[in-house]
Amino acid sequence: MPDVHSSAIVHSDAQLAAGVSVGPYSIIDANVVIGADTKVGPHVVIRPYTTIGERCNIFQFAVIGEIPQDLKFQGEETRLVIGNDNTIREFATLHRGTAGGGGLTQVGDGNLLMAYTHVAHDCSVGNHVIMSNAATLAGHISVDDHAIIGGLSAIHQFCQIGAYAFVGGCSAVARDIPPFCMAIGNRAKIVGLNLVGLKRHGFTSATLEALKSAYEILFASGLTLKEGIVQVRQRFPAEPAIHKMLQFLESSERGLAPIDVRENRSHRGKE
Template identity: 50%
Template sequence: MIHPTALVDSTARLADDVEVGPFSIIGPDVTIGAGSVIGPHVVIKGPTTLGKRTRIFQFASVGEDCQDKKYAGEPTRLVMGDDNVIREGATIHRGTVQDRSETTIGSRNLLMAYVHVGHDCVIGNDCILANQVTLAGHVTVGDYVILGGLAAVHQFCHFGDHAMAGGGSIITKDTPAYIMINGNPAEARGLNLVGLKRRGFSHEAISALTAAYKMVYRQGLTTEQALVEMRSRFELPEVEHFAASIERSTRGITR
């Protein structure tokens, strides 16, 4: 299962059925779960933990030292869940002690070719990052998020659940849950209606979120006024989740 040209450190912990392709390098303090396939010319540096059924394609660099100039060789971590796919040339860096000391990626995510995930990022579950998406350090991405190709996200930005960014977007502020953004600089374009329908959101929830979106973006209310208005009109968990994602913003929301 391990190609004879691959270099696997003696302290790396690989499940018995893990496949490792030609010329790949797996360093110390690396753990790889069952059913995983590591392609050719992949470099994995620890401390890194990869869950079950991880698939990594050629020339990816996973768990490398971060590019933060404050980094001084501390043993920070990369932790990934199960069923993730990392395509060609992607780069994923470990965390820094100035933040969480850990870069965290959930399960069932697709990181397409040449995606970069910077230090201390947190990515949820079931996300798609299209070709050449770039996440600066300290970015938080929720569940079921889609980032179009070449989108760039500024450090410390938050991206709410079920949100979507169009290709080439330059994102410097927080994106609330359920919102679709696009442009340079990115602007809110509406709800991610197609995504919500595909994921089984009820007609009642979508109608309420549409009204809540208009309160924030179309009616000339302040953010505080919009939050009070939507909570007074709707008691649905989806609306509360939308409101909470706005309240969590530290950089201001994309308008």
Template identity: 50%
Template sequence: MTNIHPTAIVDPKAQLAGDVVVGPYAIVGPNVTIGAGSQILAHTVVDGHTTLGEGNKIGPFASIGGSPQDMKYAGEPTRLVIGDRNTIREFTTIHTGTVQDGGLTSVGNDNWIMAYVHIAHDCHVANHTVFSSNAQLAGHVHVDDWAIIGGMTGVHQFVRIGAHAMVGGASVLVQDVPSFVIASGDRAVPYGINVEGLRRRGFSADAITALRHAYKLLYKSGLTLDEAKVQIEAFGNAGAPDVFEAVRALLDFLNASTRGIVR
């Protein structure tokens, strides 16, 4: 049976799995769906056209599914979709999308989102990411699997942060951070490959060596970006399958970048 505190307000149209916990003074709106095993803690608001999967824990005073902070927004029924097993800590804000960009904000699975984080309209956060306290995403930002964003970091709209990338605390990001790269500062600049993170996630020594070589071609060779991509692709194609896969992921990110990468 759903465990709803007597002081909580849950709209009768909301769809909650049978074991969902809703804490004191929480509010759940009419267009909300919450999956099994999820917890909505005290004073949290879940509103808008919002879907939460299974096993999520939403901390006190979070605001999930609020209207986008976009002056073009005119009340359209845009959406927020959050996957499974996410921890979203107190005072975090995650907004629905806008019709100018597909009408959807999304958060994947197994993300660790600390206090006071803001994820704006039309952002897409993948899986296994970590957001330290006060990390702030403007609209339309994409964050790929296993990325880590340091506390007090501000990310400009339309920026992409690649898989396994790490952004240092109190950074300002106005350009994309390629997959596997560490970046930090105001404005953020690259500091190498996220070697320790890759080791922890099972990347082979050969794959890490290949990514370090790719980094040198990108940032230390004097080559243009297009010239570096040609050389990176050549040695990636000649490598073992794990090397090819890692280098291909980096190249795919570089080819999809529209804002340019941190330099």
């Protein structure tokens, strides 16, 4: 049975699985589903049409599933879906989708959303993503698995952040950041590969060398991006990480963040 504090307000239509705990003064609205063993701290607000998975830990004063901050929103039945094993810290805000953006904001599994983070309408956050304190996603953003977004950073709407990318603190990201890359600044520029992060995640030396070579060809050879993609694909036809990188580059609609050539020269191949 759920463990609900006597001061909490839980709508009779909310569905709380076994092992769910709800702290003092929290409010859980109708059409909310919360999976087994999830902990909802004190003073948390969970709004309608929100689904939360199992074993999540939601800290005090978080607001989950509020309506989007979009003037076109007219009260449509849109949703927020959160997966399993997520940690959502103090004052974080996650909003429902909009009809014009597909109607769904989605957060995967195993993510850490630190204090004051914001996930706006129609965003898609993958698995094992870390958003540091006050990192902010505008609407319609995609963040792929294992990306890290530094504190006080803001991502422009419709941007994509690739898998294993690292966005430094206090950055303003206006264009896409490819997988495996680091970016920093206002406006953010790509400054090299996230080599330390990739090693920590167990990428082999062979894969790291392939990524280094591909990065040089794509961003530091003087070739156009289209020419670089052709050359990299021919050179590394069977490397999954390279395939992921090229797939991202070819699907980018907003365009890539600029390359900081000076930074790349000073950090090329270093960790």
